[in-house]
Amino acid sequence: MCPSPDNGQWLEVNCWTTGDPDADGNGYRYWMRVDNGIGDGYVNDWYLDTGGPGTWKSQIPQC
Numbered sequence: 253m254c255p256s257p258d259n260g261q262w263l264e265v266n267c268w269t270t271g272d273p274d275a276d277g278n279g280y281r282y283w284m285r286v287d288n289g290i291g292d293g294y295v296n297d298w299y300l301d302t303g304g305p306g307t308w309k310s311q312i313p314q315c
Contacts, residue, residue, distance in 0.1 A: 263288050263300070267315035268308070274298040285315055 263286040271294075274280045280298040282305060302308050 261288060263295070265300075265302070265308075265312055266292070267313045268297070269294075269315040284312075 263284075266285045266287060268282055268284050270281045271283050272281070274296040276298070278298055280296060282297040283294045284297050284300060284302070286292060286295050286300075297304075
């Protein structure tokens with residue numbers, strides 16, 4: 253689980269993948285499949301407080 257930096261909500265991270273860059277133009281292409289307890293979907297890792305790929309790639313499976 254990791255917190256979202258914008259609102260502090262905790263999300264369950266199920267797996268990661270790569271895709272289109274984030275919406276803010278940072279060029280970050282890692283996406284996390286998350287579940288907030290109500291529903292699930294993908295969030296660009298740029299918007300999550302995960303510590304970056306060097307931290308989570310050994311702990312979270314690829315989708």
